[in-house]
Amino acid sequence: MTIELGAKARCGSAMRLLIAALAALCALGSVSTARALDCESLIGRKAASGVVVKAQHIAVGEKIGAGPLLWTAPLAFCRLQARLTSAAGSDIQLEVWLPDASGWNGKLLGTGNGGYAGTFILPYFEMFPALKGGYAAAGTDMGHESPWPTITARWAYGHPQRLIDWAYRANHLTSLFAKEMIRAYYGNAPRQSYFQGCSDGGREALMEALRYPADYDGIISGAPASPWSRTMTDFIWDYRALNGTPGAQLSASDLKLIHGAVLAQCDALDGVKDGIVSYPPACHFDPAVLLCKPGKRQGCLNDAQVRAVRQIYQGARADGAQISSGFEPGSELNWNPWIIGSKSAQADFGTEYFRWMVYKDPKWMAAGSDIGGDFAAAEQRTGGMLNSDNPDLSAFVRRGGKLLLYQGWADPAIPPGNLLAYYDALTRKLGAKADQVRLFMIPGMSHCFWGEGFDSAPDTVGPLDRWVAGGVAPERITAPPKVHMTQPICAWPKRAHWTGSGSSNDAVNFVCAAPHATSR
Numbered sequence: 001m002t003i004e005l006g007a008k009a010r011c012g013s014a015m016r017l018l019i020a021a022l023a024a025l026c027a028l029g030s031v032s033t034a035r036a037l038d039c040e041s042l043i044g045r046k047a048a049s050g051v052v053v054k055a056q057h058i059a060v061g062e063k064i065g066a067g068p069l070l071w072t073a074p075l076a077f078c079r080l081q082a083r084l085t086s087a088a089g090s091d092i093q094l095e096v097w098l099p100d101a102s103g104w105n106g107k108l109l110g111t112g113n114g115g116y117a118g119t120f121i122l123p124y125f126e127m128f129p130a131l132k133g134g135y136a137a138a139g140t141d142m143g144h145e146s147p148w149p150t151i152t153a154r155w156a157y158g159h160p161q162r163l164i165d166w167a168y169r170a171n172h173l174t175s176l177f178a179k180e181m182i183r184a185y186y187g188n189a190p191r192q193s194y195f196q197g198c199s200d201g202g203r204e205a206l207m208e209a210l211r212y213p214a215d216y217d218g219i220i221s222g223a224p225a226s227p228w229s230r231t232m233t234d235f236i237w238d239y240r241a242l243n244g245t246p247g248a249q250l251s252a253s254d255l256k257l258i259h260g261a262v263l264a265q266c267d268a269l270d271g272v273k274d275g276i277v278s279y280p281p282a283c284h285f286d287p288a289v290l291l292c293k294p295g296k297r298q299g300c301l302n303d304a305q306v307r308a309v310r311q312i313y314q315g316a317r318a319d320g321a322q323i324s325s326g327f328e329p330g331s332e333l334n335w336n337p338w339i340i341g342s343k344s345a346q347a348d349f350g351t352e353y354f355r356w357m358v359y360k361d362p363k364w365m366a367a368g369s370d371i372g373g374d375f376a377a378a379e380q381r382t383g384g385m386l387n388s389d390n391p392d393l394s395a396f397v398r399r400g401g402k403l404l405l406y407q408g409w410a411d412p413a414i415p416p417g418n419l420l421a422y423y424d425a426l427t428r429k430l431g432a433k434a435d436q437v438r439l440f441m442i443p444g445m446s447h448c449f450w451g452e453g454f455d456s457a458p459d460t461v462g463p464l465d466r467w468v469a470g471g472v473a474p475e476r477i478t479a480p481p482k483v484h485m486t487q488p489i490c491a492w493p494k495r496a497h498w499t500g501s502g503s504s505n506d507a508v509n510f511v512c513a514a515p516h517a518t519s520r
Contacts, residue, residue: 049086090143109194111201117146219403328415
């Protein structure tokens with residue numbers, strides 16, 4: 001039987017439905033608001049081989065950390081600390097930060113670690129900005145504890161599960177755990193999930209795309225140490241170049257001398273004299289121009305130093321084969337403390353890798369090592385586990401994943417040419433799907449941030465989000481200003497060109513254009 005409602009009845013029925021809907025929305029709002037007060041109820045919650053061991057609601061303005069590494073909470077959030085045990089001998093610590101429902105943007109940002117990890121210092125550098133932007137954020141110590149900023153891989157010696165966690169497993173499990181906590185806290189999964197990392201974090205980012213293509217919808221990989229075995233071999237190559245021959249070591253004043261000569265030859269190649277080599281591959285600098293004349297000792301380089309600088313630019317080789325790209329002209333001021341000195345960061349990283357991960361020999365030393373033999377051993381024993389430079393990201397892009405790559409041309413830690421080689425191989429492999437990858441090479445930027453060009457790294461999370469969630473692929477990003485200078489960073493292979501009018505310190509006076517056919 002059908003009953004026709006009169007106008008008043010229909011209106012009353014609609015009003016009751018509207019009131020009921022509003023009441024339901026208000027109830028949902030009350031639940032969401034209450035969840036912030038229920039943060040501690042997540043203690044003991046299990047997921048992805050792990051359990052929440054501590055949960056604390058952090059008020060806006062509350063401090064986290066200590067000393068110079070003290071952060072202020074930009075908004076209220078639930079801080080979860082958890083431990084995961086993926087196998088016997090595995091002990092992964094992680095944190096998941098959940099903004100109060102009113103401040104959550106509905107998305108997750110996983111953060112990479114750096115170096116040999118072992119602390120939360122570097123994840124925090126990404127998690128706090130993510131939290132400020134409304135993201136739920138997650139980070140991990142990658143399966144072991146190490147005092148910061150000590151460079152050590154001793155933790156891997158005799159602990160194969162720890163090495164697996166650091167190589168790839170910890171970030172994957174952290175992703176799974178974070179998503180489960182988001183469902184528990186907010187009642188629904190994140191709309192989008194992103195991962196951001198630089199240096200080893202960049203290696204981790206590509207590892208996520210390669211091994212676990214379903215973990216994240218968009219990934220940012222900065223200055224990736226993805227060809228780990230090649231990079232560590234290059235570190236030993238640089239150490240040998242500077243310490244294998246008497247008189248080859250360089251001082252800070254030597255670096256200033258070299259850098260000045262590079263700028264004199266190559267600064268203005270892009271039409272703008274700004275103290276930056278904008279496109280180092282076009283700078284064919286030979287340090288022999290600084291070779292001391294007979295009887296001169298100051299303001300010049302001796303023969304051993306000239307050969308060492310050439311080797312650093314050249315990159316590691318063995319038996320005529322190129323193992324790794326070298327470092328670019330214009331990066332010299334950043335070589336201290338990364339490259340120069342017997343206790344340089346490169347020497348420490350490379351020695352720790354070969355000593356504890358490759359040879360498992362506490363007595364192994366870089367001095368007198370065999371570059372070719374060491375590289376072969378590294379590839380055989382750890383390459384398949386640690387390297388994430390395999391260009392076959394078909395599974396990641398097939399499900400719509402977007403990859404944003406970036407690196408500073410003046411990087412003294414990870415050779416920029418390695419990323420260019422990877423990008424070329426990646427785009428060839430992906431074919432028509434290569435449009436889901438963007439590369440940005442940043443003039444003057446050092447390792448991950450800072451440098452002569454910029455005080456910090458450009459915002460890459462915003463462009464990635466607009467790309468994944470809004471469908472707008474980034475063709476140009478702008479780095480934060482340094483001394484009132486801004487410059488656009490163009491999607492490779494395009495480069496920024498000054499229009500010739502207006503200030504060359506203002507990004508609005510540049511256009512992104514393809515390089516001339518005669519340039520690399």
